[in-house]
């Protein structure tokens with residue numbers, strides 16, 4: 001069995017309201033991850049493409065955060081409306097969505 005062509009990790013971390021860093025899933029609904037699962041199913045992309053919920057990916061200030069491996073594509077500010085085009089453009093089409101991309105120089109910046 002080949003490995004995943006795309007393994008999508010969707011941050012579903014929740015922090016208490018008022019947290020300094022914020023979080024990617026403030027209402028704890030995991031709606032973003034559910035949307036990825038539904039869109040993948042609609043396109044019959046399993047089992048080679050998978051979306052899993054993840055804990056904090058440590059890019060909270062840029063969230064909601066999604067990372068796709070093995071391509072190591074980091075997307076930030078992801079909304080439910082972005083999910084179909086992430087699947088169509090990035091997963092199927094192999095194109096980077098520049099408006100969502102977290103550039104490498106912005107990843108893992110020191111926190112104040």
Ligand code: FES
Pocket residue numbers: 011012013014022023024025055056057058059060061063064065
């Ligand atoms: S809470 Fe999502 S990256 Fe930290």
